[in-house]
Amino acid sequence: MKIKTAMIGVLLAISGNAIADVQGSDFALSTKWEVSGFKMPESVFSSANHPWLYVSNVNGSEPGFISRVSKNGIIDKLEWATGLSSPTGSDIYQNTLYVADAKQLRAIDLSTGAISASFPADDAISLNDVAIDQSTGDVYISDVPGGKIFILKDGKLSVWFESPDIPFPNGVLVQDGSLVVANYGLENGEGLARKQWKPDDFGTLYKIDLATKALSSIEPSKKKGVYDGVIEFNGALIASSNPTGQILAFDNDKSYLIDSTDKGVADINTDGQTLYAPYLFNNKLTAFEPVAWDRITTRQEYLEKGADNYYGDEGGKSIATHDGIIKGMFAGQQLTGTWDWEGEYFCRTSTLGKMDLGSDCIQIDVTQSKMRLVLDKGEGMSVVYDKKSP
Template sequence: MKNTMRKTNNLILGLALSGLLFWQCGGAEKTKEKAEEIVEEVVEESVEPSLTYLWETSEELITCESVLVDEATGKIYVTNIDGNPTDKDGNGYISIINDKGDIVEKKWLTGLDAPKGMAIDEGKLYVTDIDKLVEIDIESSSISETYPVSDAVFLNDVTINDGVVYFSDTRTGKIHKLENGEVSLFAEGQESINGLRFADGVLYGLDGSGLKEYKKDGSFTLLNEKVVGGDGLIVLGEGEFLASKWKGEIWVVKGEKAWKVLDSKADNSNTADIGFLKDENIVLVPTFQRNKVVAYELNY
């Protein structure tokens, strides 16, 4: 873990070195190595990750479900269902906000039904919409292609690797993929599968069992069983993740450990498909029924 821990590391390292040097007159290099081992153990036990409130948008993002940061441009996209998550009513739209909480363009793209997860690749924004995957040309702000999925019920999150688009169906327990214009099945039997994220060519997912790491053939390894039924998934670093649970929880996951850093259930504030400004360590939380995006600084 990082950030807050770096300051703690320096303090504890100094104390550890002082104590060890007092008792050991020789072998300075070994003494330093031993001190660093102590620091690692003490910091791991004493410092827990946390979130600090920063800002929130106005309550104009109706039933906001997902936030995505375009790392190439800095634009922040928000999907808004504006109705029931399964109704084909044409009310859904995508907004653009900035990193201060201003709504730059409330209805950047309209005409969707119940848009949820998003991912960007080669100038295209891909978004799930109940039983189809929609491809949007970012430059022209228009729908360029639609890919229906015959047996889909509740398409949800999206992620991309090497031009292949992967997307989940929470109700059917399937992960589909779009490759060369064709939709095919990647994995099935994934109970309540939702959040998906690629990092360094590896696919991770959140479902009713917990956090999974998938192989290329669709098989998986269960990494963590503490965060079950997760929604949004962010890869923070090697073996470190940020996961949201729709009812109002956000967790930091590291290996088999997990820390709850936000619980907003008492305020009836949901935590849906979160976004992340990685340079600033800012978590962007779509609150669904509260109709706004809330930003927090992540300390970990």
């Protein structure tokens, strides 16, 4: 399915013009900076009210640590906070950074980087993300493999919520009197350590009312990703899908694929202006800013902004030429086909190796460096490709 989905979109190449003033919840991401040198970075804390970024390094079987990073991408101190096991999600309340660390919640003094308190979670398997209600100081912590959400209230850690609807609670976010929870995926007779997450296993975002604990699903998010982090950014809920490398936006009854990045994109965060994404397997932190998609609606626009350029991903690349030819290579297979323009859509017929991909008319959106294809005239599956060299 992955090959066919990728190939259906393999066709174009586009270099549109990004618009600086980004409105609405459907937008693209443009890289501001990228810094490497971390040790399995799982999470990043950021806030408009705090000058530093704090990156949690799991560090494999070795002791983990927290890095302090400037907002322009300079590592100020790689091992800023030590004495940890495998730190993951974090949040700040007053002058304390609260960090999930295996079966402990750690409190770290922001002035010194020293651990000021530890709260054991004996009923947890492995704590993961942290979100704090700034109005009360209540700290909510997810336990992905344990299927629980804990609360630190009045200095005591206890189980706050558990439901079979959320077997793997991952990212958490306090928003408007609710706790938004990113369920990583569905049990479906398997645990977390599975070789492949199939679409039927994908997760959903939920809201839990902080006062009543009433649970409701965020329907546009249903089975759209294998969710890790969740944030509010640029007027929408944004979630990262760790094993697929996707970043998605949800607003009311709509969902949008805003970027396809490297696999292992973990617990994202934002300071309101920039989206920060740690990559667990690539040992890097990337800062993104929102840019507008440029919708292509005419043949002439496509010829000016898309034709005769290569676009693709790690699986390969392709080109759609000005004279209606599609060609390229994906997964070691040759892609061939033709394209035409009908109404507001790019319409193609193509073959990958011996596989007939059939025909489809596709919505095309571009930025200066990316292309998004939305199948079935903008009503179907989406893919995002990067501009490639010939």
